[in-house]
Every structure is written in structure tokens, then in C-alpha cells.
Amino acid sequence: MTSPQDGPAEAARQAAALARAVAVMDRLRSPGGCPWYALQTHASLLPYAVEEVHEVVEAVESADRAGLQEELGDLLLQVLFHARLAAEDEEDPFDVADVADGLVAKLVRRNPHVFGAEGDGEIDVATVLERWEHLKRAEKPARTSALDGVPPTLGALARAQKLLARADQAGLLGDAPPPDVVDPSPEAIGETLLAVVVAAHRSGVDAEAALRRATAAWESTARTAES
DSSP, rough: OOGGHHHHHHHHHHHHHHHHHHHHHHHHHTTTTHHHHHHHHHHHHHHHHHHHHHHHHHHHHTHHHHHHHHHHHHHHHHHHHHHHHHOOSSSSSSHHHHHHHHHHHHHHOOOHHHHSSSSSOSSSHHHHHHHHHHHHHHEEETTOOTTTTOTTTSSSHHHHHHHHHHHHHHHOOOOOOOOOOOSHHHHHHHHHHHHHHHHHHHOOOOOHHHHHHHHHHHHHHHHHHHH
């Protein structure tokens, strides 16, 4: 752990390390580099990006600190690789510096309680999240629903959970408790979900597809109610 007086030195160390990572990626992708890297495209890299995210999750859930460090590096590789490919685009190029600058601008813009001039001081998490969503909607005027922007490629359960969270924030869920859930503990919910998957398997039903269809039907109803 670094002390406050080590701040500039630590920032320089991190910047130098990231610069080395960018330089290595450039070398791999440039003429005379690795032929496998030369063949890749944004589309061909997608399975690796998804896999790396899952491996980060596994490392966190298993409390594997060394594994987490390695998997975060692999995830960083995906960011650097996609940014390097984007820099080669002749019509609309951008590079890793543009990606980082965009991230910084977004974080500053969406956290005015930290970076703004209003000087809120201490505020609660609920207010932070409410502001974040409000600012995000202002940045994306093409989105007309609180449910917009949830990737359709998410797994069925992850997508349902994300949509329901958005709906809850927008007041679309109402106050009624979920049906047939007597014990809402994580363990009981997990066992209930597993039992549903077992029932689906024994009935020859694709649980993923069934949940996706049910979510789509609920989403359509929620969007109608919202409008």
C-alpha cells in the first residue's frame, strides 16, 4: 500500500506499465509481429472477451488473488486489442487514449458530487444511483424507455435481472411481492432456481430459452405500461 506522498510516483509507475502494455500490443499487431494477432478482428475477439469476463468472476468468487490479477490482465488485453484494431480503421479511427479520455469524461460527468462545483458533501448511495441514471438518460436521448440499453446478448437470467432492476428503479414493478417465494434468502432463491432448471430438464424444456421468452413477454407489457 502506498502513502499519500507516494501518489505522483505511483501514478507514474502505473502509467509506465500501461504504456508498456500498449507498446507490446502494437508490436504484436504490426508487420513482423504475430500472425495470429494480425488475423483478428473485433468480431473474432468477442468469444475471448466474454470468456475473460467469466474467468474474472470465477477468480473473485473463489477468492483467488493471484488468479484475479492474471485474469484482469487478460481482460485488459481485450481492451488494448480492440482499441488497437479501432486505431487502424480508416473511416472512424480511435485509439486507447480516446477510450480512456471518454471514460474519464463520463466518470467526471456522472459523479458531480465528487467532481462538480455544487459541493454536496456526503450523499447516500441511492441518490448517487438516481443521479447516475438521470444523467445517463440525458446523455442518450434516443432511449425512450427505462428498459432501453440492456444488451440482448446477455444470458437470459442476467438480462431478466437487469431489466427488472431497471423497471424497479422506474417504478414499473409495483409493491406486490414476488409470487410463491416464502423465503427470499440467497440460499433459498438459489435452490428454487436450481429446482426450476431440474424441472425444465426433466420436461425437455430449454430453461434458457423459456426464461428469455417469458422475459420478452413481460418486457413488452412493462414498456406498454410505461408509455
